[in-house]
Amino acid sequence: MTDITHPIAEVKKATKAYQQGDRTVNALLDVDLTIHAGEFVAxxxxxxSGKSTLMHLMSGLTRPTSGSITIDGQDLATLSDRGLTHFRRRCIGLVFQAFNLVPSLNAYDNIMFPLYAAGIKFQDDEAIYDLAQQLGIEDRLTHRPDSLSGGEQQRVAIARSLISNPAIVFADEPTGSLDSVTGQAICELLRRLCESQQRTIVMVTHEPSVAAWADRVVVLKDGQVLQQFATSAHADPQSLAAYYQQVVGGFEQPLAASLP
Ligand SMILES: Nc1ncnc2c1ncn2[C@@H]1O[C@H](COP(=O)(O)OP(=O)(O)OP(=O)(O)O)[C@@H](O)[C@H]1O
Structure with a gap:
């Protein structure tokens, strides 16, 4: 059962402006968003519309032009660049569309990489094996990325994102490089991590069939939150896709038609 009482991430009046020639583009404008412990948000x-910008701000990869970001009680603005890097390593897990594994390292060392980078000695092989088992990659730990399937590589990347027991995991299009069956298996895994380990996950996706695994969908348009809705209000991904189309005003491709 998801415990959604404790805010893990709070975005308040966050604006990120970029200069494009003599034009200022507000990639995000006055965004307010709260993510609760144990929530899975798409x-x-x-x-x-500003999805990546929002993820980058919330994960401390960039700083807002104005407004504040608080993660696990820490206002990121009060941290120096170095402090922010340390905070990110301890408290934030990242999962990318392209997996971003180190090609020369086997799965075990890729999973351990954030700890190696932080100079943390971690000898508990049983804990790593347990994590690998939960992710279904326990027999792949000695393999390098080029001998793993896309789905296995993403499982390794998810294990890497969890190794430091972060307060929150940000996943940017985690299924974007995978076929739909493998993508759905990754979604199921993320869902299970929320339910069995009370993980908090924020995921960017274009796919309603992926968003349907989350608890809540946040829809951005022109750098602002256009609407938020609970996925439980929709009986199936087709209904969610149709509603999403309605929310964004039908300007996007007919995603509902592309659902399996
Ligand atoms: N570094 C940058 N410099 C200038 N403009 C930027 C920069 N990063 C983003 N933008 C602009 O900010 C807006 C939002 O971009 P962002 O990448 O957050 O959108 P997105 O929803 O993630 O898009 P996509 O789905 O294509 O990845 C866009 O107009 C983009 O051109």
Missing amino acids: VMGASG
Whole structure:
């Protein structure tokens, strides 16, 4: 059962402005968003709506032009660049579309990489094996990325994101490089991590069939939160896709038609 009482991430009046020639583009404008412990949240929106910018701000990869981001009680603005790097390593897990594994390292060392980078000695092989088992990659730990399937590589990347027991995991299009069956298996895994380990996950996706695994969908448009809705209000991904189309005003491709 998801415990959604404790805010893990709070975005308040966050704006991120970029200079494009003599034009200022507000990639995000006055965004307010709260993510609770144990929640699985999908961020959707058309290309250019500000999804990646929001993820980058919340994960401390970039700083807002104005407004504040608080993760696990820590206001990121009060941290120096170095302090922010340390905080990120301890408290934030990242999962990318392209997996971003180190090609020369086997799965075990890729999973351990954040701890190696932080200079943390961690000898508990049983804990790593347990984590690998939960992710279904326990027999793949000696393999390098080039001998793993896409789905296995993403499982390794998810294990890597969890190794430091972060307060929150951000996943940017985690199924974007996978076929739909493998993508659905990764979604099921993320869902299970929320339910069995009370993980808090924020995921960017274009796919309603992926967003349907989350608890809540946050829809961005032109750098602002256009709407938020609970996935439980929709009986199936087709209904969610149709509603999403309605919310964004039908300007996107007919995603409902592309659902399996
Ligand atoms: N570094 C940057 N410099 C200038 N403009 C930027 C920069 N990063 C993002 N933008 C602009 O900010 C807006 C939001 O971009 P962002 O990448 O957050 O959108 P997105 O929803 O993630 O898009 P996509 O789905 O295509 O990845 C866009 O207009 C983009 O051109």
